[in-house]
Amino acid sequence: MTYVGQSTSAAHQQETTPATVKDVIAAYVGLTKPRVIELLLLTTVPVMFFAARGIPALGLVVATVVGGTFSAGSASVFNCVYDRDIDEQMRRTRRRALPRHIVSPRSALVFGFALGILSTVILYVWVNPLSALLSVSANAFYVFGYTMWLKRRTTQNIVWGGLAGCFPALIGWTAVTGQLSWVPVILFAVVFFWTPPHTWALALRYREDYANVDVPMLPVVAPAAEVGRQIVIYSWVMVATSLLLWPVAGTGLVYPIAAAVLGAVFLLEAHRMWGRTKGTESLTEIQPMRLFHSSNLYLSLLFVAVALDPLLTR
Known part of the structure; x- marks a missing residue:
């Protein structure tokens, strides 16, 4: 073949x-x-x-x-x-x-x-x-x-x-725990809103691949600027949702501080990528993989904070 x-x-x-x-x-x-x-x-x-x-x-x-x-x-x-x-x-x-x-x-x-x-x-x-x-x-x-x-x-x-x-x-x-509660539902929602920015950044990098096989990923059917706008919207909702864990679960200060700092850094990167999409479709200029790798780091460190919070705030 x-x-x-x-x-x-x-x-x-x-x-x-x-x-x-x-x-x-x-x-x-x-x-x-x-x-x-x-x-x-x-x-x-x-x-x-x-x-x-x-x-x-x-x-x-x-x-x-x-x-x-x-x-x-x-x-x-x-x-x-x-x-x-x-x-x-x-x-x-x-x-x-x-x-x-x-x-x-x-x-x-x-x-x-x-x-x-x-x-x-x-x-x-x-x-x-x-x-x-x-x-x-x-x-x-x-x-x-x-x-x-x-x-x-x-x-x-x-x-x-x-x-x-x-x-x-x-x-x-x-x-x-053997049962569900609002705490894991919030973390479920964080991953849900994290997935589109993470995946669309990768799909933007490989949009020609998806187009060639008729898979209608958003970057295939929409301009890069629209993809960037959608990524920013989902990123804001993701960060806001991550901060809900603090009052709902009664965490210590380790988690909300980490969530706020990590969220601010991620939002900055998302807005920067959106800005780079305006007026160009060039992947070299847009650099979508920067956001993709940033999203991996964001999720990793956020859940590390989830694990560390109860250990450091006893």
């Missing part, structure tokens, strides 16, 4: 070169999208610390992390199987395992189901049924709601599809 921007001889060499055991293992790991899993766990474990008002039981943390990792990995595998047709055509994804034919779609499906079943058993037996149910719900919504329904049909794909990535905050809380 010949890939976009790739010579026929290079494609032939890629297809005929036998994969080593190391290649196959790396391919299966790659199907789970480890970097996505890192972000999901980052919004799970700190919430467990916050729910426990200290350090949660190590065994519970391990079971939640392993179960959550398998669940998120399962959803990612199914996503890779369904999207393998467009992954072959996009620069960002064409070196994934399925486009390179290192793993067959059937083998990937078996792998995805195995991870999903294991995750459900682990969470149900060693955590609690509610956390297991939330995990299965997130997995199902990501696969059926986002991947199969929303992604290729609407510019709001990532807005509503991003709901699946918000569930780890709920799972972390219920793993410790």
